[in-house]
Amino acid sequence: MSFTKTTEQSSRYEHLEKMSVTDLLQNINNEDKTVPFAIERALSQIESLVNVVVDRLKDGGRLFYIGAGTSGRLGVVDASECPPTFGVPFDLVVGLIAGGDTAIRRAVEFAEDDREQAWKDLSDYNINDKDVVVGIAASGTTPYVIGGLEQCNANGIATGCITCNQGSPLAVTAQYPIEVVVGPEFVTGSSRMKAGTAQKLVLNMISTAAMIQLGHIKGNKMVDMQLSNHKLVGRGVQMIVDELNIPQEEAAALLEEHKNVRKAIEAYANR
Structure with a gap:
């Protein structure tokens, strides 16, 4: 050909x-x-x-x-x-x-x-x-x-x-x-x-x-991303703050508990 x-x-x-x-x-x-x-x-x-x-x-x-x-x-x-x-x-x-x-x-x-x-x-x-x-x-x-x-x-x-x-x-x-x-x-x-x-x-x-x-983005955020360094942890905390309108300290605690942005947001919503 x-x-x-x-x-x-x-x-x-x-x-x-x-x-x-x-x-x-x-x-x-x-x-x-x-x-x-x-x-x-x-x-x-x-x-x-x-x-x-x-x-x-x-x-x-x-x-x-x-x-x-x-x-x-x-x-x-x-x-x-x-x-x-x-x-x-x-x-x-x-x-x-x-x-x-x-x-x-x-x-x-x-x-x-x-x-x-x-x-x-x-x-x-x-x-x-x-x-x-x-x-x-x-x-x-x-x-x-x-x-x-x-x-x-x-x-x-x-x-x-x-x-x-x-x-x-x-x-x-x-x-x-x-x-x-x-x-x-x-x-x-x-x-x-x-x-x-x-x-x-x-x-x-x-x-x-x-x-x-496949549902791995919420809004425009990487809510399922791996928290593999401090930069990404900080980004994850800010996502939670923006989504839930809560203080940064509370968002950080949620993320520390659930190790995932999506799970943290869902856990807060299901309280």
Whole structure:
């Protein structure tokens, strides 16, 4: 199948090494400004995938991200932030990267070229048809990701993807593709830049919208967040003050007793 890999096309800018720092920053920023507009064009695709994610999670399923390189790292980041932000179990959203956890910090050569490994990685988690798997690949051609989604499709598991090329093999493979076409990078082929930014923003939208739909936000507050440091404890106390209109000392005592903002608020209301 032939398609245009815009993520690999030559930069619109020439002689980067001759630019001043001011010009470099201004031009990078100008390119970055285009990313949200590219995402806006894909909102209906994002909505379709979010609806599937919500349905699966409500039915006891899990959300998996699979990717390689920058794409894999972004999936791992989004998955790892769900428990502290929304108070969900650590295995509800899982990020898998080609080459394993070692590849989070140091590239593992040719790991992304193994078409069979993603399914093996998913199988370690007893993947099943209640789950949903989202493949992340800027190019839309990563064998690790495509092979994983193919096996998921064959086993009745819902699949989505986030890619930055139109009509890629990955988008064709995924049941619920998201194609955010951001165009050539400032540094030719460096898809950690605009493509990576686009993927991060879409991942934010998927996980945040899903968790809100699952009831982990009250008003606009993270009432289920983990109280893992003093800053978050202070934030939790202020949430309780704002919600219940009680003195800070009383709110702090409630939070100390119940260890959770939502539970503290509910306990006060049920007095």
